[in-house]
Amino acid sequence: MAAWPFLMESPGRGGDRLRVSDVMSFAGGSGVHGTERREDHRYAPAMDTEERLRRIRRWLWIVLVGLFLSGATAFPLEIEVRWLLRALDPLAADLPALVGWIERVHTGLVETGDRYPFMLYGTDWLAFAHLVLAVAFWGPLRDPVRNVWVVQLGMIACAGIVPLALICGPIRDIPWFWTLVDLSFAVGAFPPLWFAYRHIRAIEAAGAPAAPPVSAPAA
Structure with a gap:
């Protein structure tokens, strides 16, 4: 059964699918780079390198851009939360808990x-x-x-x-709905990392040479 279907590619052509058995295999340590392992049909080459x-x-670009935006937006927190509070103000009657929490965060930052x-x-x-x-x-x-460890x-x-999120959130008095927001970072980042990881393992299994370095753009 595939999770996050919005990230799936064509399975009939060797596309990217996230399966529970694959995740359990990684968690069990069978996919550690540089260790001995048996040939696995899941990583058999179904497309060219x-x-x-x-x-x-x-x-990986999806993850990199997400990390960059997360870092860049962590500097002007007070300004961003102020803008968010203004945007949510018309919804205060419909979402009192959310708006109240954002207002509390803004007050704390100020x-x-x-x-x-x-x-x-x-x-x-x-942010750094x-x-x-x-x-x-x-x-x-x-x-x-070579850099699969990243x-x-x-x-x-x-x-x-x-x-x-589940342990420290309640300790720090974070409301449950904001804990879900924090958990969404894992839900959003894990699938692209896993899809990239599977393709890297497939290249390894096929014995293909390492990718040529990406040259820096000319000045």
Whole structure:
């Protein structure tokens, strides 16, 4: 059974499908790069290497852009939350819990910025960490087989979002509906990483040479 059908490609032509058995196989450690493993029919080449490389880079660009936007938008938090509050204000009667939460967050950002501005230095580092992770994905974009560990790290990070949100959210007084928003980052990022990972494994199984580096654009 495939999850996230909106991300599926044509299964009849070796497209990308996310299966529970595949995820369990990765979680069990059978897909660690550089270890001995048996040939697996799931990674048998069903398309040429160039097509797989194009798909790998397409999926990884989605993750890279998402990380970059997450980092860039984590700097002007107070301004963004203020705009969001204004946009949601007409819905205050219909969504009182959501609007009330956004208003509380905005108040906290304003008061913290006025009285304890150094506390927001932590969110600056959060933004920087997202940008660094985005840069790290340039490695698998250039050579996905050699840098498959970055993709594996991304999938592990997605899995780690779940316990973090479910455990720390209630401790930090985060409402349940915003915990779902936090969990959506894992739901949104894991499928493209997994699809890219499967194509990388297929290239490995086929014994194809590593991808040629992506040349930097001429100045």
